[in-house]
Amino acid sequence: MNQKKATIKEIKNQLSKEETLSEEYLAHLRQDPRKGVQQALKSWDLKQAKKKALVEQFIRMQEYEKKARQNGYTTIAGIDEVGRGPLAGPVVSAAVILPETTQLIGLNDSKQLSLKERIYWAEQIKEQAVALAVSVVSASDIDRLNIYEATRVSMKTAVEDLEIKPDYLLIDAMTIDSPIPQERLIKGDAKSLSIAAASIIAKVTRDKLMEEYAVTYPHYGFERNAGYGTKDHLDGLKQFGATPIHRQSFRPVKDVLTQ
Known part of the structure:
Protein backbone atom coordinates (compact mmCIF):
# COMPACT_ATOMS: atom_id res chain seq x y z
CA MET A 1 0.00 0.00 0.00
CA ASN A 2 1.23 3.50 -0.83
CA GLN A 3 0.99 5.03 2.59
CA LYS A 4 1.03 8.68 1.39
CA LYS A 5 -1.79 8.13 -1.08
CA ALA A 6 -3.90 5.74 0.96
CA THR A 7 -7.47 6.85 1.49
CA ILE A 8 -9.07 6.90 4.93
CA LYS A 9 -11.20 3.95 3.86
CA GLU A 10 -8.10 1.97 2.87
CA ILE A 11 -6.39 2.79 6.16
CA LYS A 12 -9.46 1.74 8.16
CA ASN A 13 -9.56 -1.50 6.23
CA GLN A 14 -5.87 -2.10 6.97
CA LEU A 15 -6.37 -1.44 10.68
CA SER A 16 -9.41 -3.70 10.86
CA LYS A 17 -7.56 -6.63 9.29
CA GLU A 18 -4.16 -6.42 10.94
CA GLU A 19 -3.54 -7.61 14.50
CA THR A 20 0.04 -6.36 14.45
CA LEU A 21 1.41 -3.49 12.41
CA SER A 22 4.93 -2.20 12.03
CA GLU A 23 6.05 0.66 14.25
CA GLU A 24 7.06 2.53 11.12
CA TYR A 25 3.57 2.29 9.64
CA LEU A 26 1.91 3.29 12.93
CA ALA A 27 4.28 6.24 13.33
CA HIS A 28 3.39 7.33 9.81
CA LEU A 29 -0.33 7.20 10.65
CA ARG A 30 0.18 9.19 13.84
CA GLN A 31 1.62 12.01 11.73
CA ASP A 32 -1.34 11.95 9.34
CA PRO A 33 -3.34 15.18 9.88
CA ARG A 34 -6.65 13.75 8.67
CA LYS A 35 -9.25 13.49 11.43
CA GLY A 36 -10.64 10.22 10.04
CA VAL A 37 -7.21 8.60 10.21
CA GLN A 38 -6.68 9.68 13.81
CA GLN A 39 -10.12 8.40 14.82
CA ALA A 40 -9.42 5.05 13.16
CA LEU A 41 -6.03 4.87 14.84
CA LYS A 42 -7.57 5.68 18.22
CA SER A 43 -10.07 2.84 17.79
CA TRP A 44 -7.24 0.47 16.85
CA ASP A 45 -5.21 1.54 19.90
CA LEU A 46 -8.19 0.94 22.20
CA LYS A 47 -8.78 -2.48 20.67
CA GLN A 48 -5.12 -3.44 21.20
CA ALA A 49 -5.19 -2.17 24.78
CA LYS A 50 -8.27 -4.26 25.49
CA LYS A 51 -6.63 -7.35 24.02
CA LYS A 52 -3.52 -6.74 26.09
CA ALA A 53 -5.63 -6.39 29.25
CA LEU A 54 -7.42 -9.67 28.50
CA VAL A 55 -4.13 -11.49 28.03
CA GLU A 56 -2.81 -10.04 31.30
CA GLN A 57 -6.01 -11.10 33.08
CA PHE A 58 -5.72 -14.57 31.53
CA ILE A 59 -2.17 -14.93 32.85
CA ARG A 60 -3.12 -13.55 36.28
CA MET A 61 -6.08 -15.94 36.61
CA GLN A 62 -3.77 -18.93 36.19
CA GLU A 212 -37.58 -25.80 32.21
CA TYR A 213 -39.24 -25.40 35.61
CA ALA A 214 -40.88 -22.19 34.33
CA VAL A 215 -42.85 -24.29 31.83
CA THR A 216 -44.17 -26.54 34.59
CA TYR A 217 -44.72 -23.70 37.06
CA PRO A 218 -45.54 -20.65 34.90
CA HIS A 219 -46.67 -18.17 37.56
CA TYR A 220 -43.35 -17.28 39.17
CA GLY A 221 -41.11 -15.94 36.39
CA PHE A 222 -38.45 -18.61 36.93
CA GLU A 223 -37.17 -18.10 33.37
CA ARG A 224 -36.34 -14.50 34.31
CA ASN A 225 -35.43 -14.61 38.00
CA ALA A 226 -33.87 -18.11 38.30
CA GLY A 227 -35.78 -18.59 41.54
CA TYR A 228 -34.59 -15.43 43.30
CA GLY A 229 -37.11 -13.39 45.28
CA THR A 230 -38.09 -10.80 42.66
CA LYS A 231 -41.45 -9.03 42.73
CA ASP A 232 -43.03 -11.29 40.12
CA HIS A 233 -41.82 -14.35 42.01
CA LEU A 234 -43.14 -13.10 45.35
CA ASP A 235 -46.46 -12.10 43.76
CA GLY A 236 -46.79 -15.59 42.30
CA LEU A 237 -45.92 -17.12 45.67
CA LYS A 238 -48.65 -15.12 47.42
CA GLN A 239 -51.26 -15.89 44.78
CA PHE A 240 -50.52 -19.50 43.92
CA GLY A 241 -48.56 -20.77 46.91
CA ALA A 242 -45.38 -22.83 46.95
CA THR A 243 -44.39 -25.41 44.35
CA PRO A 244 -42.46 -28.66 44.91
CA ILE A 245 -39.25 -26.86 43.88
CA HIS A 246 -39.60 -24.11 46.51
CA ARG A 247 -37.29 -24.24 49.50
CA GLN A 248 -39.65 -24.64 52.41
CA SER A 249 -37.01 -23.67 54.98
CA PHE A 250 -36.49 -20.28 53.32
CA ARG A 251 -38.52 -17.21 54.15
CA PRO A 252 -40.91 -16.04 52.73
CA VAL A 253 -41.74 -19.53 51.42
CA LYS A 254 -41.90 -20.78 54.99
CA ASP A 255 -44.26 -17.95 55.92
CA VAL A 256 -46.61 -18.77 53.04
CA LEU A 257 -46.74 -22.42 54.04
CA THR A 258 -47.58 -21.63 57.68
CA GLN A 259 -50.43 -19.27 56.82
Whole structure:
Protein backbone atom coordinates (compact mmCIF):
# COMPACT_ATOMS: atom_id res chain seq x y z
CA MET A 1 0.00 0.00 0.00
CA ASN A 2 1.23 3.50 -0.83
CA GLN A 3 0.99 5.03 2.59
CA LYS A 4 1.03 8.68 1.39
CA LYS A 5 -1.79 8.13 -1.08
CA ALA A 6 -3.90 5.74 0.96
CA THR A 7 -7.47 6.85 1.49
CA ILE A 8 -9.07 6.90 4.93
CA LYS A 9 -11.20 3.95 3.86
CA GLU A 10 -8.10 1.97 2.87
CA ILE A 11 -6.39 2.79 6.16
CA LYS A 12 -9.46 1.74 8.16
CA ASN A 13 -9.56 -1.50 6.23
CA GLN A 14 -5.87 -2.10 6.97
CA LEU A 15 -6.37 -1.44 10.68
CA SER A 16 -9.41 -3.70 10.86
CA LYS A 17 -7.56 -6.63 9.29
CA GLU A 18 -4.16 -6.42 10.94
CA GLU A 19 -3.54 -7.61 14.50
CA THR A 20 0.04 -6.36 14.45
CA LEU A 21 1.41 -3.49 12.41
CA SER A 22 4.93 -2.20 12.03
CA GLU A 23 6.05 0.66 14.25
CA GLU A 24 7.06 2.53 11.12
CA TYR A 25 3.57 2.29 9.64
CA LEU A 26 1.91 3.29 12.93
CA ALA A 27 4.28 6.24 13.33
CA HIS A 28 3.39 7.33 9.81
CA LEU A 29 -0.33 7.20 10.65
CA ARG A 30 0.18 9.19 13.84
CA GLN A 31 1.62 12.01 11.73
CA ASP A 32 -1.34 11.95 9.34
CA PRO A 33 -3.34 15.18 9.88
CA ARG A 34 -6.65 13.75 8.67
CA LYS A 35 -9.25 13.49 11.43
CA GLY A 36 -10.64 10.22 10.04
CA VAL A 37 -7.21 8.60 10.21
CA GLN A 38 -6.68 9.68 13.81
CA GLN A 39 -10.12 8.40 14.82
CA ALA A 40 -9.42 5.05 13.16
CA LEU A 41 -6.03 4.87 14.84
CA LYS A 42 -7.57 5.68 18.22
CA SER A 43 -10.07 2.84 17.79
CA TRP A 44 -7.24 0.47 16.85
CA ASP A 45 -5.21 1.54 19.90
CA LEU A 46 -8.19 0.94 22.20
CA LYS A 47 -8.78 -2.48 20.67
CA GLN A 48 -5.12 -3.44 21.20
CA ALA A 49 -5.19 -2.17 24.78
CA LYS A 50 -8.27 -4.26 25.49
CA LYS A 51 -6.63 -7.35 24.02
CA LYS A 52 -3.52 -6.74 26.09
CA ALA A 53 -5.63 -6.39 29.25
CA LEU A 54 -7.42 -9.67 28.50
CA VAL A 55 -4.13 -11.49 28.03
CA GLU A 56 -2.81 -10.04 31.30
CA GLN A 57 -6.01 -11.10 33.08
CA PHE A 58 -5.72 -14.57 31.53
CA ILE A 59 -2.17 -14.93 32.85
CA ARG A 60 -3.12 -13.55 36.28
CA MET A 61 -6.08 -15.94 36.61
CA GLN A 62 -3.77 -18.93 36.19
CA GLU A 63 -1.45 -18.00 39.05
CA TYR A 64 -3.04 -20.43 41.53
CA GLU A 65 -2.98 -23.25 38.99
CA LYS A 66 0.64 -22.44 38.17
CA LYS A 67 1.59 -22.44 41.86
CA ALA A 68 -0.09 -25.82 42.35
CA ARG A 69 1.85 -27.27 39.42
CA GLN A 70 5.08 -25.88 40.82
CA ASN A 71 4.27 -27.75 44.03
CA GLY A 72 4.05 -31.01 42.11
CA TYR A 73 0.33 -31.27 41.35
CA THR A 74 -0.65 -32.05 37.77
CA THR A 75 -4.44 -32.34 37.63
CA ILE A 76 -6.13 -29.29 39.13
CA ALA A 77 -9.89 -28.94 39.35
CA GLY A 78 -11.77 -25.69 39.89
CA ILE A 79 -15.07 -25.96 41.77
CA ASP A 80 -17.89 -23.44 42.12
CA GLU A 81 -21.61 -23.38 42.84
CA VAL A 82 -24.63 -21.38 41.78
CA GLY A 83 -27.94 -21.01 43.57
CA ARG A 84 -27.36 -20.58 47.28
CA GLY A 85 -29.65 -17.57 47.57
CA PRO A 86 -32.82 -18.33 45.55
CA LEU A 87 -36.14 -19.25 47.12
CA ALA A 88 -36.72 -22.01 44.59
CA GLY A 89 -34.77 -24.54 42.57
CA PRO A 90 -31.64 -26.55 43.23
CA VAL A 91 -28.11 -25.59 44.11
CA VAL A 92 -25.79 -26.58 41.26
CA SER A 93 -22.05 -27.15 41.45
CA ALA A 94 -19.52 -27.80 38.72
CA ALA A 95 -15.98 -29.13 38.74
CA VAL A 96 -13.72 -28.38 35.78
CA ILE A 97 -10.21 -29.55 34.95
CA LEU A 98 -8.54 -27.38 32.30
CA PRO A 99 -5.37 -28.35 30.44
CA GLU A 100 -2.20 -26.39 31.16
CA THR A 101 -2.28 -25.29 27.52
CA THR A 102 -5.81 -23.84 27.71
CA GLN A 103 -6.45 -20.78 25.56
CA LEU A 104 -9.59 -19.37 27.21
CA ILE A 105 -8.44 -15.76 26.88
CA GLY A 106 -11.28 -13.49 27.99
CA LEU A 107 -12.91 -15.99 30.34
CA ASN A 108 -14.17 -14.33 33.48
CA ASP A 109 -16.41 -14.79 36.50
CA SER A 110 -19.92 -15.73 35.30
CA LYS A 111 -21.40 -12.74 37.15
CA GLN A 112 -19.38 -10.41 34.90
CA LEU A 113 -20.73 -11.94 31.69
CA SER A 114 -23.95 -11.54 29.74
CA LEU A 115 -26.22 -14.51 29.00
CA LYS A 116 -24.89 -14.67 25.44
CA GLU A 117 -21.29 -14.56 26.68
CA ARG A 118 -21.90 -17.29 29.27
CA ILE A 119 -23.39 -19.61 26.65
CA TYR A 120 -20.44 -18.94 24.34
CA TRP A 121 -17.88 -19.60 27.06
CA ALA A 122 -19.68 -22.72 28.28
CA GLU A 123 -19.21 -24.25 24.83
CA GLN A 124 -15.55 -23.21 24.75
CA ILE A 125 -14.97 -24.73 28.19
CA LYS A 126 -16.62 -28.00 27.17
CA GLU A 127 -14.38 -28.17 24.11
CA GLN A 128 -11.14 -27.48 25.98
CA ALA A 129 -11.71 -29.11 29.38
CA VAL A 130 -9.85 -32.29 30.25
CA ALA A 131 -12.88 -33.24 32.35
CA LEU A 132 -15.95 -31.61 33.84
CA ALA A 133 -18.88 -32.69 35.98
CA VAL A 134 -22.05 -31.09 37.33
CA SER A 135 -23.98 -31.92 40.50
CA VAL A 136 -27.56 -30.84 41.23
CA VAL A 137 -28.95 -30.88 44.79
CA SER A 138 -32.71 -30.43 45.00
CA ALA A 139 -34.74 -27.99 47.07
CA SER A 140 -35.97 -30.82 49.30
CA ASP A 141 -32.39 -31.85 50.05
CA ILE A 142 -31.52 -28.22 50.76
CA ASP A 143 -34.36 -28.15 53.30
CA ARG A 144 -33.14 -31.39 54.83
CA LEU A 145 -29.45 -30.50 55.01
CA ASN A 146 -29.46 -26.65 55.12
CA ILE A 147 -28.06 -24.63 52.23
CA TYR A 148 -24.46 -24.60 53.44
CA GLU A 149 -24.20 -28.37 53.77
CA ALA A 150 -26.17 -28.93 50.57
CA THR A 151 -23.65 -26.75 48.75
CA ARG A 152 -20.74 -28.73 50.16
CA VAL A 153 -22.43 -31.98 49.16
CA SER A 154 -23.03 -30.73 45.62
CA MET A 155 -19.39 -29.63 45.30
CA LYS A 156 -18.09 -32.94 46.64
CA THR A 157 -20.33 -34.91 44.29
CA ALA A 158 -19.17 -32.87 41.29
CA VAL A 159 -15.54 -33.66 42.16
CA GLU A 160 -16.30 -37.37 42.64
CA ASP A 161 -18.12 -37.51 39.29
CA LEU A 162 -15.13 -36.26 37.31
CA GLU A 163 -13.94 -38.91 34.87
CA ILE A 164 -10.35 -37.99 35.67
CA LYS A 165 -9.44 -37.79 39.35
CA PRO A 166 -7.83 -34.46 40.29
CA ASP A 167 -4.90 -34.27 42.67
CA TYR A 168 -5.59 -30.67 43.75
CA LEU A 169 -8.77 -28.62 44.22
CA LEU A 170 -9.33 -24.88 43.92
CA ILE A 171 -12.69 -24.09 45.52
CA ASP A 172 -14.64 -20.86 45.61
CA ALA A 173 -15.07 -19.76 49.25
CA MET A 174 -15.65 -23.29 50.59
CA THR A 175 -13.96 -26.50 51.69
CA ILE A 176 -15.33 -29.98 51.14
CA ASP A 177 -14.95 -33.36 52.82
CA SER A 178 -12.30 -34.87 50.58
CA PRO A 179 -8.81 -36.35 51.03
CA ILE A 180 -7.69 -34.40 47.95
CA PRO A 181 -5.56 -31.36 48.87
CA GLN A 182 -7.61 -28.21 48.41
CA GLU A 183 -7.39 -24.44 48.54
CA ARG A 184 -10.27 -22.17 49.49
CA LEU A 185 -10.30 -18.91 47.54
CA ILE A 186 -12.57 -16.03 48.49
CA LYS A 187 -14.05 -14.64 45.26
CA GLY A 188 -12.20 -17.45 43.54
CA ASP A 189 -14.25 -17.09 40.36
CA ALA A 190 -12.45 -13.79 39.78
CA LYS A 191 -9.01 -15.17 40.74
CA SER A 192 -8.78 -18.63 39.19
CA LEU A 193 -9.46 -19.61 35.59
CA SER A 194 -10.52 -23.09 36.67
CA ILE A 195 -13.03 -21.76 39.20
CA ALA A 196 -14.32 -19.20 36.69
CA ALA A 197 -14.89 -22.03 34.22
CA ALA A 198 -16.79 -24.00 36.87
CA SER A 199 -18.91 -20.96 37.73
CA ILE A 200 -19.98 -20.59 34.10
CA ILE A 201 -20.84 -24.27 33.66
CA ALA A 202 -22.84 -24.25 36.91
CA LYS A 203 -24.64 -21.01 36.02
CA VAL A 204 -25.60 -22.08 32.49
CA THR A 205 -26.78 -25.47 33.78
CA ARG A 206 -28.92 -24.01 36.55
CA ASP A 207 -30.44 -21.29 34.35
CA LYS A 208 -31.50 -23.93 31.84
CA LEU A 209 -33.08 -26.00 34.61
CA MET A 210 -35.01 -22.97 35.87
CA GLU A 211 -36.25 -22.24 32.35
CA GLU A 212 -37.58 -25.80 32.21
CA TYR A 213 -39.24 -25.40 35.61
CA ALA A 214 -40.88 -22.19 34.33
CA VAL A 215 -42.85 -24.29 31.83
CA THR A 216 -44.17 -26.54 34.59
CA TYR A 217 -44.72 -23.70 37.06
CA PRO A 218 -45.54 -20.65 34.90
CA HIS A 219 -46.67 -18.17 37.56
CA TYR A 220 -43.35 -17.28 39.17
CA GLY A 221 -41.11 -15.94 36.39
CA PHE A 222 -38.45 -18.61 36.93
CA GLU A 223 -37.17 -18.10 33.37
CA ARG A 224 -36.34 -14.50 34.31
CA ASN A 225 -35.43 -14.61 38.00
CA ALA A 226 -33.87 -18.11 38.30
CA GLY A 227 -35.78 -18.59 41.54
CA TYR A 228 -34.59 -15.43 43.30
CA GLY A 229 -37.11 -13.39 45.28
CA THR A 230 -38.09 -10.80 42.66
CA LYS A 231 -41.45 -9.03 42.73
CA ASP A 232 -43.03 -11.29 40.12
CA HIS A 233 -41.82 -14.35 42.01
CA LEU A 234 -43.14 -13.10 45.35
CA ASP A 235 -46.46 -12.10 43.76
CA GLY A 236 -46.79 -15.59 42.30
CA LEU A 237 -45.92 -17.12 45.67
CA LYS A 238 -48.65 -15.12 47.42
CA GLN A 239 -51.26 -15.89 44.78
CA PHE A 240 -50.52 -19.50 43.92
CA GLY A 241 -48.56 -20.77 46.91
CA ALA A 242 -45.38 -22.83 46.95
CA THR A 243 -44.39 -25.41 44.35
CA PRO A 244 -42.46 -28.66 44.91
CA ILE A 245 -39.25 -26.86 43.88
CA HIS A 246 -39.60 -24.11 46.51
CA ARG A 247 -37.29 -24.24 49.50
CA GLN A 248 -39.65 -24.64 52.41
CA SER A 249 -37.01 -23.67 54.98
CA PHE A 250 -36.49 -20.28 53.32
CA ARG A 251 -38.52 -17.21 54.15
CA PRO A 252 -40.91 -16.04 52.73
CA VAL A 253 -41.74 -19.53 51.42
CA LYS A 254 -41.90 -20.78 54.99
CA ASP A 255 -44.26 -17.95 55.92
CA VAL A 256 -46.61 -18.77 53.04
CA LEU A 257 -46.74 -22.42 54.04
CA THR A 258 -47.58 -21.63 57.68
CA GLN A 259 -50.43 -19.27 56.82
